[in-house]
Amino acid sequence: MLEAFFKPKGVAIIGASRDPHKLGYGVVRNLTEFRYKGPVYPVNASASEILGLTCYPSVSQVPDPVDLAIIVVPAPNVVEMVDLCGKRGIKYVIVTSGGFGETGEEGKARERLLKLTADKHSIRLIGPNCIGSIDTHTPLNTTFVMGMPIPGDIGFTSQSGAMVAAVIDWARGAGIGFSRIVSLGNQVDVTEREMIASMVNDPHTKVITAYVEGVSNGREFMAIAEEAARKKPLIVLKGGTGEGGAKAVASHTGSLAGSADAYRAAFHRSGILTATTMEELFDWARALAWQPLPKGNRIAVLTNAGGPAILAVDALEASGLKLAPLTEATRAHLKPRIPAAGSVNNPVDVLAGSGPATYALALDTLLSDPTVDAAIVIQAPQDWFLPESLAEVIGEVAANHKKPVLAAIMGMASVQKALEILHRKKVPNFAFPERMASTLKAMLNRYHWLESQRESHISLSGIDHLEAQSAIYHQDFVRLMEAYGIRFPAFELAQTAKMAAAKASQIGYPVVMKLISPDFTHKSDVGGVLLNLKTQDDVLQGFDAIMNMAKMIRSDARIEGVLIQKMMPKGHEILVGLKQDAQFGPLIVVGTGGVEVELVRDVAMGIAPLSHQQATELLGRTIAGKRLNGWRSIPPGDWNAVTDAVVRLSQIGADFPEIKELEINPLLVLDPGNGAFALDVRGVI
């Protein structure tokens, strides 16, 4: 559907120029210099030809075939030109010109008009304020940026034109190939979502990369990303991860879960690999485009020197990867084939004197070993043989196996030819071996995500939707949760000390008393919670103490009463929270509960709704989860009861987008089989 932006039948450049310092010249130059094979029509009323091409006074006069126009005229004239394109029957337009939404109110109004004009003619529009599109295989280059990367397998879409310009220049210097590159600008029409979806259908694009600053529709973005990630690796570098100052929030969950966390959780769930730097983005992209995925975390290291292998192993271990143990058979096979002073244990060291044949034999043996999930091959510079010979054998052996192979033919000055061979043979190379670890980890993450897509989901039972609706209406979060099957200890509300004592003896001692007031969100900070009250006297005095405290701190506090609750046995205290993220909807936070939540920050986050498996995975990432499994003298807790509560809270989040924040803190988790009880609940609608 967006194919004409990359494979047009003919291209008009509205605002083409003969002045080499103008963008309108650069676009014509790039279209011709990079050998676009279709007709190119410069449109300029005051020139007869540009770069040897016939000029047209208006787009109306451009002959067939033409289906794509690049507009590089000043902002005030853009809308008119789009209108003329529409009348001429051109359905695809790239507006390079700036001066729209990015410049203020006037620009925003102009941008709305631009959108309306495009819609009127059913024109698909990229931009405004963008750099344009590149397809190295067509070939097509509608940008004004000097140079074009070599053809390759990486598709790159960017919300920042500057990043596109930088990537083009860097890719040319580093010899990294791309399939498509597109700068989306202000995204008045074509968005990053649609562009990602379109790259799935481009046969030359083996991996999709994106620089994203924000997404316009979080849930739709997730759906499209997930769909894309099922078919091709999708790697995103997210700009703007800082939180930029604290906001006023009502619950721990609110203060823990910033928008950057929501992005991380959403990306994780959608199968997006999140890179942290541009270098990482393209390190991962090359490996994912070229090599199969590892099926586990056991890595074989093949080297001709100790130092670089040590650095590689350090980096692997820091990324949670392991050295493959290797079988006895592998060691026995290697023994006579490498120098006696070498090592047949992982890392396998063939020493400086060994040639490419020894590397070939050793690599083949390692890739045949069932304990090896992936291999990395290191060559420190040596004078015994040409590095290009090693590049040849690495590529050849790797192609014979179905496991990923990464190379570190180290150095820069003497290895250019070797790198070209490796690139041709689709083995990514790294100047120093440390960066390989994050790449292998990303590949493994993708493998695990694809595997997780096969998990079955079961639906929840015991949910009373009508009751929940009514509870929402009354802003009664306890009733809401009970309607969703989340359990609470027995409790009663009392407005007088006498009533409190009566309720307490009804519930049975010992009891807990809590102030119920919309004006105190963190009750335990202000003495609003009394524990382990054992007698009627305790309750009578406690009631008065709580009331006095509340009035002392805030004389106009609205007080609904004091909650009398059964004092529960000791157990694990977990926080289970829900926060509505503006972009991605309900975000679930799980971790260590209590008053120290923000201090300890032992939490993991996911996007609702969660399956039991997803809740288990989330909880497993936290120390709270490890503790819940039993740790030393700490007895285990009822894990299933926790994940059940997490799943049910996440379902509330999915069903009621009007809930802004909802939090159980703590969720008291008793011994296995004895369940988990929400002790305190806070919420904001």
Place this chain on the structure above:
Amino acid sequence: MLEAFFKPKGVAIIGASRDPHKLGYGVVRNLTEFRYKGPVYPVNASASEILGLTCYPSVSQVPDPVDLAIIVVPAPNVVEMVDLCGKRGIKYVIVTSGGFGETGEEGKARERLLKLTADKHSIRLIGPNCIGSIDTHTPLNTTFVMGMPIPGDIGFTSQSGAMVAAVIDWARGAGIGFSRIVSLGNQVDVTEREMIASMVNDPHTKVITAYVEGVSNGREFMAIAEEAARKKPLIVLKGGTGEGGAKAVASHTGSLAGSADAYRAAFHRSGILTATTMEELFDWARALAWQPLPKGNRIAVLTNAGGPAILAVDALEASGLKLAPLTEATRAHLKPRIPAAGSVNNPVDVLAGSGPATYALALDTLLSDPTVDAAIVIQAPQDWFLPESLAEVIGEVAANHKKPVLAAIMGMASVQKALEILHRKKVPNFAFPERMASTLKAMLNRYHWLESQRESHISLSGIDHLEAQSAIYHQDFVRLMEAYGIRFPAFELAQTAKMAAAKASQIGYPVVMKLISPDFTHKSDVGGVLLNLKTQDDVLQGFDAIMNMAKMIRSDARIEGVLIQKMMPKGHEILVGLKQDAQFGPLIVVGTGGVEVELVRDVAMGIAPLSHQQATELLGRTIAGKRLNGWRSIPPGDWNAVTDAVVRLSQIGADFPEIKELEINPLLVLDPGNGAFALDVRGVI
């Protein structure tokens, strides 16, 4: 003292060869090709000349001047050659040949003989099994490795020859200059310590970098590193940071503090900046060699595009750096000097159309702003002006100020000339802005370390050394700590239930009872601790319960008795531990105490002895420290009592190297002014 390795009067190559495939040829080639100006004497009995140089049949016949010999003969002949060198009066020898300690027992014996032979003649020796030395300013290249980096300011010493070869090749490709490069090999004589110390005295070396796999004398290494770091930045990449499997340990401290932690703590204390990758090592080195240190963490970002600035800000914030707020005067000055649509807030965006003059004005304004500690300048590729013009103005403005400036003239293909200019003007450049943050952080860390060197130290009072000696002799850790002024709650030991009850009433109820047995290290795991015993009956029953438990679990357990201790009020529970590291001596561990120590891993580590300031800094890095300052409803604890205990335990570690592990867990910390008490102590001598 080691200067002759870099500035010899004349060089003999023993084992020089005419075969271009032999190392003995490569060394002669590098000496001549890279224009060493002194005489070069190839030594080879069967050749008359090599590469046009007169050959000598033996080193004995080499004429004056000669003070350095490179030995590249097979291992069995090396010792004889060193002996001949000694007789000839050559006092500096590099043994390139391998076949020594790295190859097994025979090689180890040969290495010992080599050392004895060198010592006999007072020869200083680098190697064996090394690559040699480079001084780009002399110039001198005694290696056989192809190529040599351009002259520069970075000194690099490496325990891995392969890393040297890789760095040379990479530095040539990347255009990074070095002053000296040296491969130390098996370090039979000259060690990394001496080499680091010698680089301090080389005027061309502005920053010292090292690849280190292990150090042979930790405390001496620390002393030399600290001495060097006071004068020049010292950056180390440590290979082998993984722990490689758990070991049997007696205390939490033992299991928490691995050797990698000891390295980290020792490096931190000695002012070493620890890089995690080779790229980081040289990113930092360039910046530290060329730019002044920032005096704070407030960074100004100057850019011509949003995307890269966003990535820079993300990386800065992730590294704990901040955007400088900028003064009103700065904004007012910038306003008329940058395009109206640009931004005068940090990041300052001059937009794509601005030229080098605008950059110059803006950078000068930012560096003049008192709220700015450092500036980074970003240029996304553009077609308006030459990137080399920007390089010129960045260098010129930066030189006029005393604040660090880093550049990201982005891309690769079109910016080579700009990079050369920046390098000449001593402004480090980064292809993408994300890597700048770790560099600025490293610079700031160095600033803080240099500042911390000015702190005054006060000596400890109230230590009874005689009593401590006696306690050590009796392995009585409680007495030892009391002799060092660490406080304990009142306690008594009882061997019978009746005695326990008597002691309890003497101490006063409620009490705590603990099993005292060398066979149970983690008492609370096995029911060996009873809390809050309020009556004589509780104590009588408790005693029997503990004894029964101990005998049930291990019938032959050695039981010294049961400790009766005053039950203390609630407070913070801190772990303070000491572990003797094989390399760096006593390592101090501080953090959250209790039974969950290994699970939560909230600890910081330092090398003993610690000052109060160092103890405060250590504690401040942990959540336990933040909690100790008071957090929400958690009251603050007696901070000074904790740091006092930490300092005193660290002094024990410094005074008694025979203590392998010693741990207080928990140290109970009461309200400010009320002190801290060691509740449980474990130790191994």
